[in-house]
Amino acid sequence: MGLLATLKSAAGTAAVLYTVPTGRSATVNLSACNAGQADARVRVAVGTGDAPPGSGWIEFDATLASSSVLERTAIALAAGERLFVQASTADVCFNAWGIEEVA
Numbered sequence: 001m002g003l004l005a006t007l008k009s010a011a012g013t014a015a016v017l018y019t020v021p022t023g024r025s026a027t028v029n030l031s032a033c034n035a036g037q038a039d040a041r042v043r044v045a046v047g048t049g050d051a052p053p054g055s056g057w058i059e060f061d062a063t064l065a066s067s068s069v070l071e072r073t074a075i076a077l078a079a080g081e082r083l084f085v086q087a088s089t090a091d092v093c094f095n096a097w098g099i100e101e102v103a
Helices: none
Strands: 002-008 015-019 024-034 040-047 057-064 069-077 082-087 092-102
Touching: 002 015, 015 024, 015 092, 024 040, 024 082, 040 069, 057 069, 082 092
Parallel strands: none
Antiparallel strands: 002 092, 015 082, 024 069, 024 092, 040 057, 040 082
């Protein structure tokens, strides 16, 4: 298991944290850490397009207190699937660890 991706959020903007390479599958653990002084709202989605699909949210405006961590484990992704993240402040750091395997 290794670090697959890391990203510091831009406030209010959804971004692709990680995309599974062609011919691979992945099992991913996600960590969102609020390094700011105020609470943040966090969103996480899985999809295949350029933006998070409306039906792909696995966290939606979850409150993340200052100095707190949100973790989601064992997110199973197929080739081409993307992990999208978003936070209401620019103080949230997202990290994805996991295992990629030949599909």
